[in-house]
Amino acid sequence: MQPAARSEAIYLDNAATTAPDPRVIAAVHDALVQCWGNPSSSHQLGLEAERAVRVARERVAARLEVAPERVTFTSGGTEALALALLGTARQRPRPGHVLVSAIEHAAVQRTAEQLRAAGHTVETIPVEHSGCVDPDRLAGLLRADTLLVAVMHVNNETGMVQPIEAIAERLRRSHPQARLLVDAVQSFGVLPTRLGALGAHWLALSGHKLHGPKGVGCLVAAPGLALPPLWGGGPQEHGRRPGTENVPGIVGLGVAAELGKGDPSALERATDRLVEAVLTARPGAYAVGDRARRAPHIAAVALPGLRADTLINRLAELGVYASSQSACRSRGPAVQSHVLAALGVPTGHGVLRLAPHRWLDDAQLDRACAVLARALREC
Ligand SMILES: Cc1ncc(COP(=O)(O)O)c(C=O)c1O
Known part of the structure; x- marks a missing residue:
């Protein structure tokens, strides 16, 4: 069953957000109607709401192969990442060293700036031309006082899969005190994201990238790791995230986590076809990053001499919704994204992101594919 179409438009912007799955919508609706009790209340309504949250937690935990109590529900990916970054830093008696990859989402980069302002030393891990972090190069940046290393699993602008297992291995071998924070917002539901297999200490997820609701996500922690809450309040979420739980959102996230984003090979075939259509229609166009390391569901194509916003507007007029970079920036002034800059994509090369x-x-x-070819002819 697919989501009810709001229009005839073809939506290729699934790295920005996704349409809620009808089964998620039904579960959220049921939770709003039947589970509106406060999960902390001791009467029947409270117990039912608490049970709904427990089932959702078990569903998310099962996908990551962690114990349910390792899952902390938050208001989304941004808060989950901030909880790990700020929480880890606050636990330390004195400022330390933090490494953040050059291609992290603003949720990590901006929060890392807060850590810098608080006296921590924040350094950038460069990426190679492939769009990926080199684990050996990263290992060379580690220090005895490194608290935290943040490297995302799948980049939201290029689809490049980062070598998380190899990075985790380097950390374990030479700097076991350093914690590895992995933003799995784009990878969860498509690639395997078992916490133990990846070797991460923290994993952040978001509901709305997964055909789930907006305003809900979670931080998943490896066994034995604790974090102080970001603010004061009640004892919810094992004391890690005060505030009455977003029961409908959490229920929706649980269902979305169980459903995943679909067959990775079908997603890959669709992405390949779209990329091919652009490369064929526009001589000089090239796929950004290393094809061998691309995730199945996100690709970026660079178009020398073309303004991305002109192309995206024409595509929208012709009934295809796509984007050129992170949705957080796509309405601002046309500046090149830090991700594309880190990969060395020249500013004059417009980039089209395709995410079916x-x-x-x-x-x-x-x-x-026909609309892509037509728009590229016209722009
Ligand atoms: C890679 C990545 N990390 C984090 C986020 C933030 O997640 P949320 O929108 O749930 O706060 C996004 C969303 O754009 C993302 O693409």
């Missing part, structure tokens, strides 16, 4: 969803059928893909 699992409900696209062959007819829609054909239409999307």
Whole structure:
């Protein structure tokens, strides 16, 4: 069953957000109608709401192969990442060293700036031309006082999969005190994200990138790791995240986590077809990053001499929604993203991001490819 279409438009912007799955919508609706009790109340309504949160926690935990109590629900990916970054730093008696990859989402980069302002030394881990962090180069940046290393799993602008297992291995071997924070917002539901297999200490997820609701996500912690809450309040979420739980959102996230984002090989075929359509229609265009390291569901194509906003507006007029970079920046002034700059994509090369969803059928893909070719001819 696919989401009810709001228009005939073909949506290729699933790295920005995703349409809620109808099964998620049904579960959220049921939770709003039937589970509106406060999970902390001791009467029947409270117990039902508490049970709904417990089931959702078990569903998320099962996908990551962690114990349910390792999952802390938050208001989304941004808060989960901030909880790990600020919480880790606050636990330390004195300022330390923090490493952040050059391609992290603003949620990590801006929070790392707060750590710098608080006296921590924050350094950037560069990426190679492939769009990926080199674990050996990263190992060379580690210090005896490194508290935290933040490297995302799948980049939201290029789809490049980062070598998390190899990075975790380097940390374990030479700097076991350093914690590894992995932003799995884009990878969860498509790639395997078992916490233990990745070797991460913290993993951040977001509901709305997963055909789930907005305003809900979670931070998942390896066994034995604790964090202080970011603010004061009640004892919810094992004391790690005060505030009455967003029961409908949490229920929706649980269902979305169980459903995932669809068959990775079908997503990959769709992404490949779209990329191919652009490369064929525009001589000189090139896929950003290393194809061998691209996730199935996100790709970026650079178009020398073309303004991305002109192309994206024309695509929208023709009924195809795509974007050029992170949604947080796409309405601001046309400045090149830090991710593309880190990969060395020149400013004059407009970038088109293509991120299909699992409900696209062959007819829609054909239409999307034809529209891409037409818009590229016209722009
Ligand atoms: C890679 C990545 N991390 C974090 C976030 C932030 O998640 P949320 O929108 O749930 O706060 C996003 C959303 O754009 C993202 O793409």
